[in-house]
Structures are given as C-alpha cells and as structure tokens.
C-alpha cells in the first residue's frame with residue numbers, strides 16, 4: 245500500500261466488520277453466578293450465560309430450538325437448562341436435548357438428536373470468553389477440534405495485581421479498533437498535565453514487524469516526555485521497554501518492562517451490535533514495592549482516559565450517521581490500514597481454505613507527529 249491516502253468505506257458490508265471464528269469476552273466473571281442465568285449480546289447473538297454445578301461457565305444462544313423462547317426465562321436443573329415454555333431440557337455445555345416432557349413412552353422422536361446452540365466457553369483473566377463460530381458452522385462445543393485456546397493475558401511472575409476497566413462505545417467494531425490503535429489523537433483527546441499536551445507534539449519514529457495474525461510495534465524505549473515512564477526509570481534504574489502487539493480479531497497487548505518490574509495489559513474491542521462495541525481493558529503488574537500505587541493510579545486515571553476515548557467516539561458516531569467518505573493517511577493511519585488488510589487476508593483464507601497471506605512483507609518503520 246504505497247498511496248498516501250486510502251478511502252475508507254464505513255460499515256458497508258453485511259457483517260458490519262464483525263469477524264466470526266474467534267474468542268470474545270462476553271461478560272465479567274463476577275457477573276456470572278451459580279444457579280442464576282444472565283444474558284449478553286455478542287456479535288448480535290443473544291446469549292444466555294451461567295455456570296454448571298461445578299461452577300464451570302457455559303454460553304448458549306438465548307433461544308430455545310423448539311419455538312424460540314429465550315432460555316434465560318427458564319431455570320437450571322443440574323447441568324441442564326429447562327425452557328420455560330414446554331419444559332424441554334438441554335445440556336448447558338453440549339446443547340443436547342435431554343428431556344421433552346410431552347413425549348409418550350412409545351414416541352419415536354429421538355430427543356438427543358435435537359440441539360440448542362451451545363458455544364465453547366472458558367473463564368480467563370476475570371472474563372467469560374465465548375468462541376463465536378462462523379454463522380454457518382455448527383456451534384456444538386463437544387467434539388469441536390478447530391477451536392483454538394482462549395486468549396490469556398501474559399504475566400511474568402507468580403505474584404501480581406490485576407485490574408479491569410470497561411466502557412461501551414457507540415460505533416462499529418472497526419471504528420473502535422482503529423480508534424484504539426490510532427497514534428495521532430493522543431495530544432488532542434488525552435491532554436493532561438501528567439501525560440502530554442498539544443505543545444508536546446514531536447516527530448516519532450517506530451519500528452513495526454509482522455507477527456501471526458497481527459503486527460508488533462517492536463520493543464522500544466517509550467516517549468521520554470511521559471511522567472510515568474520517567475518515574476519507572478528513576479525507580480529501577482533500568483531502561484524501560486515497551487512492546488505493543490495488535491492481534492486479530494480485536495486485541496492490543498502492551499508490555500512494559502523495567503528491571504524486575506512489569507506491567508502487562510490487554511485491550512479488546514468486542515462487537516456487541518453493528519453500531520455498538522465494548523472496550524475491555526485488563527492489566528496485570530508487579531512493580532514492587534509500588535504495586536498498590538499502580539492500582540490507585542489506574543483507578544483514578546484509567547476511567548478518565550477511557551472516558552476521553554468513548555466521549556470522542558460518541559461524538560464521532562454523530563458524524564458517521566450520514567455515512568461520510570473517510571480516509572486513512574500515511575503514516576499515522578498505517579496501522580489502521582494493516583488492520584483492514586489483515587481482516588481481508590483472514591477472510592480470504594477462510595474463503596479459499598489456503599493459509600493466510602500476511603499483508604506486511606517485513607519490518608516497516610513509520611514516522612508521524614504526536
């Protein structure tokens with residue numbers, strides 16, 4: 245992609261930019277309790293979430309295969325969910341029908357051939373993750389071998405602190421993601437005395453490299469004008485290095501390391517509906533003996549920082565309503581171009597069955613001002 249500006253067509257496709265065949269965080273773990281069902285919307289799929297007798301989470305489409313009654317109106321009976329309409333029961337993990345109360349003893353109907361949609365479901369990093377298969381693929385979690393392991397936040401020591409932040413953004417997942425990776429909005433959207441301001445704009449140069457399903461901003465020493473980095477450097481007397489990865493479908497990992505101290509975060513932008521996505525930010529760290537301060541700092545500044553982004557996207561969504569023409573420019577929007585190219589390559593490989601061709605041929609250095 246050598247042109248300096250690319251026209252960006254917003255939300256023109258049917259799937260509204262949502263990628264199927266990946267794990268997504270559906271809800272925070274704490275919201276999914278035993279003996280109780282809760283609902284979530286993920287890629288416009290209504291889900292019922294809950295836990296089996298052993299506390300293992302499950303996720304099913306919130307619709308009975310008999311006549312569409314939301315299963316969440318039913319009740320849990322051991323490891324089955326019982327529909328509130330005609331009492332059919334389904335195993336919460338496989339979706340297999342176990343009971344149809346209206347059948348007589350001599351009925352020929354084999355109820356174990358009937359399935360509700362059950363999705364692969366795992367608990368990691370304080371989230372209930374759900375694997376959302378291609379719409380035409382069978383969603384049974386049992387015997388599903390093509391499901392990759394659920395994502396996990398990297399950690400670098402046995403002891404650590406962990407924190408979560410989340411916010412809804414009233415834009416498509418594509419706008420949520422390119423907003424997340426956008427390096428040029430910082431000085432305008434995130435002005436703060438302790439971080440940076442408009443007057444601190446300066447030339448930047450960063451090396452990027454292709455990684456599986458994504459790209460990496462290679463390990464580098466972060467901008468010296470940021471107070472938190474100055475502080476880290478002073479505390480540990482070691483250089484601070486940062487690595488930032490973007491990985492399909494929606495994950496941005498950032499690792500900051502300085503001597504024995506580490507901070508590891510992951511931001512995911514999850515499509516809820518075509519016009520709504522959710523940012524989930526999860527961070528773990530071990531910065532002895534200052535870990536408590538990192539937690540306090542995150543609690544104070546994290547929501548403010550995220551609010552600046554969500555407020556910006558809420559305003560942007562007003563402009564996007566009328567489907568204006570948009571553009572991506574070099575080099576500041578090149579990561580966004582890679583994102584779209586990665587998605588296209590992924591979809592192409594899905595379509596043809598051939599291995600995915602990575603859109604980046606090798607390392608690239610980008611330059612911009614921010």
Ligand code: FES
Pocket residue numbers: 308309310311312313327328329330331332
């Ligand atoms: S609609 Fe669920 S059992 Fe009939």
Ligand SMILES: [Fe+2]
Pocket residue numbers: 423424429433434553
């Ligand atoms: Fe931002």
